[in-house]
Amino acid sequence: EAGVAQSPRYKIIEKRQSVAFWCNPISGHATLYWYQQILGQGPKLLIQFQNNGVVDDSQLPKDRFSAERLKGVDSTLKIQPAKLEDSAVYLCASSRTTGGIDGYTFGSGTRLTVV
């Protein structure tokens, strides 16, 4: 089966600019996750979708971050305006069941640098 697709692979922007990332999960996976991984740390969950509904967005900085999953398939994550501390790798993952009890599959990530 095809993996989780993410784009772009790399992005460099200036602070206060906006940026968007795209993710296409594995076909048939109902649950989609966006994680933020800061250098030297483990991934931190930003938002979790079950089909096109939000299950958990408790750690999403909603004043600047937004995400949507229209039609319950692919998803976009947006940052507006970006701050220096948003520099990180943004990982998308999908799983067949809620909570990833059957295991996750991760995309290759988008490495964001804010200068």
Add this chain to the structure above:
Amino acid sequence: GIQVEQSPPDLILQEGANSTLRCNFSDSVNNLQWFHQNPWGQLINLFYIPSGTKQNGRLSATTVATERYSLLYISSSQTTDSGVYFCAVNSGGFKTIFGAGTRLFVKA
């Protein structure tokens, strides 16, 4: 919420050596996974192991759920094993929590 601690934080091995990585968690779990993040950043699922023992080639994992820990064994390490190993747990809610990882470097 559940806490996940991994040890050691860093590990340097000579090629061919064996190692054991540990993951402690503070509450009962429904799911525990081990991931390898390669130097290019790709996270690869190694094991889904909420309890018991599994083996895949030179890697094996054991989770003792009643004592709240899991171990990842790497035998005859190779330079391609370098990277960061993460333990991730789900305690029954919607959220999977990752540990801080063990950074492994295998020298040729």
